[in-house]
Amino acid sequence: xxxxxxxxxxxxxxxxxxxxxxxxxxxxxxxxxxxxxxxxxxxxxxxxxxxxxxxxxxxxxxxxxxxxxxxxxxxxxxxxxxxxxxxxxxxxxxxxxxxxxxxxxxxxxxxxxxxxxxxxxxxxxxxxxxxxxxxxxxxxxxxxxxxxxxxxxxxxxxxxxxxxxxxxxxxxxxxxxxxxxxxxxxxxxxxxxxxxxxxxxxxxxxxxxxxxxxxxxxxxxxxxxxxxxxxxxxxxxxxxxxxxxxxxxxxxxxxxxxxxxxxxxxxxxxxxxxxxxxxxxxxxxxxxxxxxxxxxxxxxxxxxxxxxxxxxxxxxxxxxxxxxxxxxxxxxxxxxxxxxxxxxxxxxxxxxxxxxxxxxxxxxxxxxxxxxxxxxxxxxxxxxxxxxxxxxxxxxxxxxxxxxxxxxxxxxxxxxxxxxxxxxxxxxxxxxxxxxxxxxxxxxxxxxxxxxxxxxxxxxxxxxxxxxxxxxxxxxxxxxxxxxxxxxxxxxxxxxxxxxxxxxxxxxxxxxxxxxxxxxxxxxxxxxxxxxxxxxxxxxxxxxxxxxxxxxxxxxxxxxxxxxxxxxxxxxxxxxxxxxxxxxxxxxxxxxxxxxxxxxxxxxxxxxxxxxxxxxxxxxxxxxxxxxxxxxxxxxxxxxxxxxxxxxxxxxxxxxxxxxxxxxxxxxxxxxxxxxxxxxxxxxxxxxxxxxxxxxxxxxxxxxxxxxxxxxxxxxxxxxxxxxxxxxxxxxxxxxxxxxxxxxxxxxxxxxxxxxxxxxxxxxxxxxxxxxxxxxxxxxxxxxxxxxxxxxxxxxxxxxxxxxxxxxxx
Numbered sequence: 001x002x003x004x005x006x007x008x009x010x011x012x013x014x015x016x017x018x019x020x021x022x023x024x025x026x027x028x029x030x031x032x033x034x035x036x037x038x039x040x041x042x043x044x045x046x047x048x049x050x051x052x053x054x055x056x057x058x059x060x061x062x063x064x065x066x067x068x069x070x071x072x073x074x075x076x077x078x079x080x081x082x083x084x085x086x087x088x089x090x091x092x093x094x095x096x097x098x099x100x101x102x103x104x105x106x107x108x109x110x111x112x113x114x115x116x117x118x119x120x121x122x123x124x125x126x127x128x129x130x131x132x133x134x135x136x137x138x139x140x141x142x143x144x145x146x147x148x149x150x151x152x153x154x155x156x157x158x159x160x161x162x163x164x165x166x167x168x169x170x171x172x173x174x175x176x177x178x179x180x181x182x183x184x185x186x187x188x189x190x191x192x193x194x195x196x197x198x199x200x201x202x203x204x205x206x207x208x209x210x211x212x213x214x215x216x217x218x219x220x221x222x223x224x225x226x227x228x229x230x231x232x233x234x235x236x237x238x239x240x241x242x243x244x245x246x247x248x249x250x251x252x253x254x255x256x257x258x259x260x261x262x263x264x265x266x267x268x269x270x271x272x273x274x275x276x277x278x279x280x281x282x283x284x285x286x287x288x289x290x291x292x293x294x295x296x297x298x299x300x301x302x303x304x305x306x307x308x309x310x311x312x313x314x315x316x317x318x319x320x321x322x323x324x325x326x327x328x329x330x331x332x333x334x335x336x337x338x339x340x341x342x343x344x345x346x347x348x349x350x351x352x353x354x355x356x357x358x359x360x361x362x363x364x365x366x367x368x369x370x371x372x373x374x375x376x377x378x379x380x381x382x383x384x385x386x387x388x389x390x391x392x393x394x395x396x397x398x399x400x401x402x403x404x405x406x407x408x409x410x411x412x413x414x415x416x417x418x419x420x421x422x423x424x425x426x427x428x429x430x431x432x433x434x435x436x437x438x439x440x441x442x443x444x445x446x447x448x449x450x451x452x453x454x455x456x457x458x459x460x461x462x463x464x465x466x467x468x469x470x471x472x473x474x475x476x477x478x479x480x481x482x483x484x485x486x487x488x489x490x491x492x493x494x495x496x497x498x499x500x501x502x503x504x505x506x507x508x509x510x511x512x513x514x515x516x517x518x519x520x521x522x523x524x525x526x527x528x529x530x531x532x533x534x535x536x537x538x539x540x541x542x543x544x545x546x547x548x549x550x551x552x553x554x555x556x557x558x559x560x561x562x563x564x565x566x567x568x569x570x571x572x573x574x575x576x577x578x579x580x581x582x583x584x585x586x587x588x589x590x591x592x593x594x595x596x597x598x599x600x601x602x603x604x605x606x607x608x609x610x611x612x613x614x615x616x617x618x619x620x621x622x623x624x625x626x627x628x629x630x631x632x633x634x635x636x637x638x639x640x641x642x643x644x645x646x647x648x649x650x651x652x653x654x655x656x657x658x659x660x661x662x663x664x665x666x667x668x669x670x671x672x673x674x675x676x677x678x679x680x681x682x683x684x685x686x687x688x689x690x691x692x693x694x695x696x697x698x699x700x701x702x703x704x705x706x707x708x709x710x711x712x713x714x715x716x717x718x719x720x721x722x723x724x725x726x727x728x729x730x731x732x733x734x735x736x737x738x739x740x741x742x743x744x745x746x747x748x749x750x751x752x753x754x755x756x757x758x759x760x761x762x763x764x765x766x767x768x769x770x771x772x773x774x775x776x777x778x779x780x781x782x783x784x785x786x787x788x789x790x791x792x793x794x795x796x797x798x799x800x801x802x803x804x805x806x807x808x809x810x
Contacts, residue, residue, distance in 0.1 A: 007028070009028065009030075009031055010023065010031065012031070012034055012035055012038045013038065015038075017039065017042065017044045017046075017047055018047075020035045020038055020039050020044075021035075021039070021047060021050065021051070021054075021068075023035035024036060024054070024064050024067035024068050024071065025060075025061050025063040025064025025065070025066075025067050025068075029063075032063065032064075032067050033067070035067070036067050036070055036071040036074070039071050039074070039075065040071065040074040040075065043075065044075060045075045045076055047071075047075070048072055048075055048076045051068045051069070051071055051072040051075070052068075052072055052078075052079065052082050054068035055068045055069040055072060055082065055086065056082055056085055056086070058089065058090070062091055062093060062094065065094065066093065066094070066097065069086075069097055069101075073101060073104070073105070077105050077106075077107075078101050078105060080107055080111040080114065080115065083098045083101055083102055083115045084098075084114055084115055086098035087099070087115050087116070087118055087119055088118070092122075092124035092126060092127055093126075095119060095122060095124065095127045096124070096126050096127045096130045097130075098115060098119070099115070099116050099119050099127060099130035099131045099133075099134050100130050100133070100134060102115040102116050102134050103116075103133075103134035103135070103137040103138045104134075104137075109138075109141075109142060109144070109145065112134075112138060112145070113144060113145065113148065116131050116134055116135070116148065117148060119131050120148055120151055120152050121151075125163075125167035125170075125171075128152065128167070128171055129167070129170060129171065129174065131148075131152060132149070132152055132170075132171055132173075132174025132175055132177075132178065133174055135148060135149045135152070135174070135175065135178035136149075136174060136177045136178035136181055138178075140182075141178070141181075141182045141185050142185055143185045143186075143188040143189040143192060143194075143195075145178075145182075145185065146178070146179055146182055146185045146186045146188075146189045146206070147189055147194050147195070147198075149175045149178040149179050149186075149206075150175065150179065150186075150189065150195070150198050150202045150203065150205065150206045151198070151202065152171050152172075152174070152175040153171065153172045153175030153176060153179075153201075153202055153205040153206070154168065154171070154172070154199070154201065154202060155199070155201035155202070156168060156169060156172065156201070172205060175205065176205055176208070176209045179205075179206050179209035179210075180209045180211075183209070183210055183211075186206055186209055186210060187210060187214065189206065190203065190206055190207060190210075190218065200222060200225055200226070203222065204218075204219065204222050204226075207219060207222065208233065208234075208237070211237075213241055213244065215237050216237045216238055216240065216241035216244060216247045217241075217244060217246055217247065219234055219237055219238060219247075219250065220238065220244070220246035220247045220249065220250040221246065223238075223250040223253070223254070224250075224253070229254070229259075229260045229263035229264065230251075230254055230260065230263070230264055230267065231267070232267040232270055232271065235251070235254075235264055235267040235268055235271065236267075236271050236274075236275065238250055238251040239251060239268065239271065239275050239277070239280060240275060242279040242280055243279060248279075248283075251264070251280070251283065252283045255283050255284070255286070255287040256286075256287075261287055261290075261291070262291075262299065262302060264287075265284075265287060265288075265291075265302060265306050266302070268280070268284070268306070268310075269305060269306065269309055272309050272310065272766070272767070272769060273751070273752060273759040273767045273768075273769045274752075274769075276756065276757070276771070277310050277769075278771075280310070281310070281312065284306060284310050284312055285307075285312045285314045285315055287303075287306065288303045288304075288306040288307045288310075288312050288315050288318075289303070289314075289315055289318050290303070291303030291306070292304060292307070292315065292318035292319065292321075292322055293318060293321075297330045297331050297333065297334045300322060300331075300334045300337075300338075301333050301334045301337045303315075303318070304319060304322065304334065304337035304338045304340070304341045305337050305340075305341070305766075307319060307341045307345070308337070308340050308341030308342075308343075308344040308345065308766065309344070309766050311344065311345060312345075313345055313347060315341075316342070316345065316347045316348070319338050319341055319342055319345075319347075319348070320342075320348060320349055320352070322334065322335070322338045323335070323338055323339075323342075323348075323349065323352050323356075324352065332362065332365070335365060336364060336365060336368055339356075339365070339368035339369055339371075339372050340368060340372075340765065340766075342372050343368065343371050343372040343375050343765075344765065344766070344768075346375040346376060346377060347376075348372055348376065350373065350376060350378070350380055350381045350384060353369045353370075353372050353373040353376075353381075354369075354373065354384050354388070356369035357369040357370045357373060357388055358388070367396070370385070370388065370392075370396070370400055371399075371400070371403065371764075373385045373388075374400045374403035374404055374410070375403060375407075377407045377408065377409045377410070378409065379409055379413075381409075382404065382409045382410050382412075382413040383413070385400065385404070386413055386417065386422075386423075389401075389423075389427075393793045394427065394789050394792050394793055395787070395789045395790060395792060395793030396793070397427045398427060398428075398429050398432075398787065398788070398789050399787060401414060401427060401428060401429075401432050402429065402431050402432050402435075402787075404432075405431070405432045405435040405436050405745075406435060406744055406745045406746065406747075407743065407744050407745075408439070408743055411435065411436050411439050411440070414428070414432070414436060415436060415440060415443060415445055415446055418445045418446075418449060419445050425449055428449060429787075429788055429789070430652050430726075430783065431735075431747070431783065433446075433449050435745055436449070437449070438745075459631075459632045459633055459644055459645070459646055459647070459650075460486075460590045460591060460592040460644070460645065460647040460650050461575070461576065461590065461591040461592070461594075461630070461635050461638075461642065461643075461644055462590055462642070462643050462644070462645045462647075463576045463586065463587040463588060463589060463590070463591065463642050464588060464640075464641045464642070465490065465496070465497075465586060465587060465588025465589075466586075466640055466641050467586070467640065468586075468639055468640035469576065469586055469587070469639065469640035469641050469642045470574045470575060470576040470577040470586055470587070470638075470639050470640065470642055471574060471575040471576055471630065471635045471636050471637070471638055471639070471642060472574050472636055472637040472638070472639055473573065473574050473575045473628070473630065473635075473636045474571075474572055474573070474574065474636075475500070475571075475572075475573040475574070475575075475596060475628060476569070476570065476571045476572075476573070477506075477544070477569070477570040477571075477573065477596075478569040478570075479544075479546070479567075479598070480543075480544055480545055480546050480598070480599050480600040481543065481544050481596065481597060481598060481599070481600065482541060482542070482543045482595075482596070482597035482599065482600055482601040482606075482625075483499070483500055483508065483541065483542045483543075483594075483595075483596050483597075484539065484540065484541035484542075484553075484594075484595050484597075484601070484606065484610070485499060485539070485540060485591050485592065485593060485594040485595065485630075486537050486538070486539050486540075486591070486592040486593050486650075486651050486653075487499060487537070487538060487540055487589060487590065487591050487592075488535060488536060488537045488538070488589050488590040488647075488649075489510065489532055489534055489535075489587070489588065489589035489590075490534060490535070490588040490589050491534040491535065492534070492588070493510045493513045493531075493532050493534055494510060494511065494512070494513065495509050495510065495511035495512075495578065496509075496578055496586055496587070496588075497509060497510040497578065497586075497587045497588060497589065498510070498576065498577060498578030498586065498587055499540060499575070499576070499587070499591070500573050500574070500575055500576075500577070501573065501574065501577045501578050502570065502571075502572055502573050502574070502577070503577075504520050505519075505520045505570060506518070506519055506520065506570045506573065507578050508540075508542055509578050510532055511524075511527075512531075513531040513532055514527050514528045514529070514530070514531055514532065515527070515528040515532060515540055515552060515554070515559075516528065516552075517542055517550050517552070517562070519566055519568070521566065521568065522564070522566060525550055525562045525563075525564065525566065526550045526551070526552055526560050526561060526562035526563075527552075527560065528552050528554060528559045528560055529559060529560060530554065530559065535780070536734075536782075537590075537592075537649070537650065537651045537782045538554060538555060539553075539554070539555045539556060539610045539611075539651075540552075540553070540554060541553035541556075541601070541606050541610070543600040543601055543606075544566075544600060545600040546600070547565055548565025548566050548567045549561060549562050549564075549565050550562040550566070551600075553603065553606050555610065556603070556606050556607035556608075556610040556611075557603070557607070558603050575591065575594060575630060575635070575636075576591060576642065590647055590650075591630075592631065592647065592650050592651065593613055593614075593615070593631045593651075593653060594628075594629070594630035594631065594635075595614070595626060595628070595629055595630075596626075596627055596628035596629075597625045597626055597627065598625050598627050599624075599625040601625075609623075611651070611652075611653055611654060611724070612653055612654045612656070612659050613631065613653035613654060613655060614626065614629055614631070614656070615629075615631045615632050615653075615655075616632075616655070617656055621656075632644075649779060649780060649781050649782045650782065651782050652726050652782065652783055662723075662724070665723060665792075666719060666723060669719055669723060669791055669799060670715065670716075670719060672791075672796055672799040672800050672803070673715050673718065673719060673799065673800070673803040674715060674803075675796075675799075675800040675803075676800060676804075677797070677799075677800030677801040677802070677803060677804030677805075678801045678804060679801070679804045679805045679807075679808055680805075681798070681801040681805075682798075682801035682802045682803070682804045682805030682806070683805045685794070685798055685801060685802045685805070686802060686805050686806070689790060689802070690707065692763045692764055693763050693785070693786065694706060694707045695707070695708075696708055696710075696809065701763065702751075702761070703733075703748075703749045703761055703762075703763060703785060704733055704749075704785065704786060705733060707809060708809065709809060709810060710806060710809045711806055711807045711808055711809040711810040712810050715803065715807075718803065718806055722790060722791055723788070723791065724788070725784040725786035725787075725788065726782070726783045726784045726786075726788075733749065733784060733785065734780045734781060734782060734783065734784070735747050735748070735749075735780070735781040735783045735784065735785050736748060736749060736750040736760065736778065736779075736780055736781075737778065737779050737780075737781055738758070738760060738770060738775055738778050739775070739776045739777045739778070740770075740774050740775060740776060741774060741775070741776045742774075746760055746762075746768070746770070747762070747781070747785070748760035748761050748762040748768070748785065749761040749762070749785055751767055755772070756771065756772060757769050757770055757771045757772060758770055758772075758775075758778070762785075763785070
């Protein structure tokens with residue numbers, strides 16, 4: 001500050017050693033620190049006795065004592081006798097340094113214990129924390145040292161101030177860290193008389209530090225004496241070793257006791273995706289049944305949640321009984337939980353589901369009843385659900401048909417409806433059509449449905465990456481042009497991967513994993529900033545304008561333009577060939593919907609048509625300028641091992657008829673999106689419609705991207721994301737498909753994957769842990785989890801209300 005006096009600091013380099021000692025603890029903290037460092041640089045070890053005296057002098061200023069102690073630490077080993085004296089100092093900061101230095105420099109364990117033992121119960125939390133930190137830094141600690149660590153790890157505080165409770169948990173954390181680093185010494189402590197004399201919670205913390213089977217057995221022995229419910233970690237340890245009789249007995253006893261049952265079940269619910277709960281099924285079933293018959297709604301709800309989460313089929317009678325109970329306001333949550341549990345189990349009474357679907361005035365109950373009915377695989381259940389479909393909204397029908405298509409009985413009913421005309425193909429989305437086609441590829445009705453949804457576009461050019469594998473297209477590029485295609489490249493993307501080329505002349509390749517144009521006359525003329533992602537379908541486009549400048553586009557968006565032009569004419573170009581092929585191999589991956597134009601398409605034209613397919617379109621009906629089209633089975637002469645194959649995850653492209661319908665739909669909803677709406681009403685719609693999967697403001701689901709700031713993207717982007725979610729999808733949010741050995745198909749978001757199981761997350765349901773042994777095959781789909789038809793299911797005014805609110809999210 002300008003009013004402070006200006007003081008010229010001393011030139012420490014010109015002072016002698018004793019003058020430097022005088023500067024330790026100077027009013028200027030920087031000068032004090034620099035004096036300490038100057039002494040260190042001079043290696044003034046002869047001053048060690050004087051520095052020790054200053055550090056021990058209780059009449060000196062604390063800053064001077066600390067500076068002397070740090071200088072002494074830098075010059076020599078701090079004597080144990082000094083640290084013992086400092087450990088008894090009345091100043092907490094001095095005691096804290098004594099604890100730190102006890103482990104900072106090598107010394108016999110007996111001397112270490114002499115310094116820190118009195119400090120383990122120090123009234124200052126910072127001193128106790130320093131003891132804990134010293135304990136975990138001591139190498140090859142003995143059981144005596146671990147006894148001190150266990151002493152520090154006292155019981156968690158249930159009362160007291162926030163800082164008191166925090167300090168205790170931090171001390172427990174440090175104590176456990178020390179014991180985890182020294183498992184042999186910790187085990188020896190627990191087996192000793194000193195260990196058995198420890199308070200129960202201290203002993204339990206030491207036991208947990210051992211981990212594995214030893215921790216489970218020790219916990220099982222101590223559990224009967226605990227005066228509290230088991231923690232989540234303790235439940236996890238016992239569940240992981242349920243095969244051990246004592247661990248099984250401890251966890252079963254906790255589930256049997258009314259006072260601890262709910263807490264243990266909630267802990268298990270939180271762990272359900274990370275443990276194999278199969279060995280727990282009998283105990284969980286008994287606990288869930290006892291809760292389901294409870295007159296307390298919260299207990300019955302918990303029982304239903306457990307039954308659904310752990311697939312407890314034996315609890316079906318109790319779940320079914322709960323459906324028929326009188327519905328009161330405080331039992332609504334229970335009813336929803338019961339319906340969800342039966343849906344997860346694919347069990348339940350057909351008639352009761354139908355009754356609730358028809359008669360319930362609660363939309364949530366009605367939707368859950370319909371979803372539960374859709375999971376039942378009996379012909380009767382499927383027939384009753386099909387009868388209900390005409391009275392539902394388009395969005396509801398699409399969701400339920402997707403569930404039906406996941407199992408054999410439902411898929412057969414859909415095909416039957418297509419044949420007799422009772423089911424409109426317009427109600428069947430791409431996901432439904434694909435699931436049915438995978439089950440019945442030879443059925444004429446299914447084949448027609450699949451073609452109407454662009455199924456022929458599922459055939460793509462497969463390039464294995466060997467020498468001479470390409471399509472001999474012999475293309476010519478002269479003047480302005482556009483080359484565009486969809487590509488999915490195998491891992492290991494490099495210069496051998498190319499979309500089009502002629503050795504030594506031109507190459508659209510992926511050197512360093514980045515899409516680029518290479519010319520023999522100029523080397524790299526333009527390259528993308530982003531690296532290509534292996535295993536993900538991406539739309540690539542190269543244009544050359546009238547001036548000869550090249551432009552790269554990724555997924556319809558301009559990525560980079562060349563600095564200089566080239567007007568060269570390129571002839572004899574082959575699809576999938578790089579400039580080094582055949583000597584070093586070529587493209588490894590898939591190509592689809594490959595188009596060549598004799599005009600430089602604009603960014604808007606590329607963006608508007610990159611998700612369209614012209615397969616099956618007569619040449620006369622193609623857009624002006626489209627001179628070559630390779631799609632479906634039409635790729636020209638194939639060389640080497642190149643071949644056309646079915647690609648289950650190929651991009652979903654619109655047929656010309658579907659494109660016209662989509663343009664009309666966009667026009668209709670564009671008017672509504674720009675209409676007058678109520679943001680307050682829109683917020684309610686947003687919460688119900690969007691927060692199941694998305695997060696906004698820290699609230700919502702964890703399946704889809706967060707929507708904070710979505711209003712900044714504008715109406716067109718919002719429409720594109722909502723009406724065509726798969727076209728605007730981020731690669732991290734692709735649908736993950738799991739085909740099970742029982743013939744069912746599950747789609748969702750892959751939340752977690754381990755060698756033993758995977759966790760699938762789906763909207764409106766609990767995360768599902770699926771054991772590897774149940775899985776037949778898995779794959780990513782080039783399709784978003786976000787369903788289509790969300791806006792179509794809303795009245796026009798609600799669409800305007802929703803967009804009025806979305807525009808405020810900036």
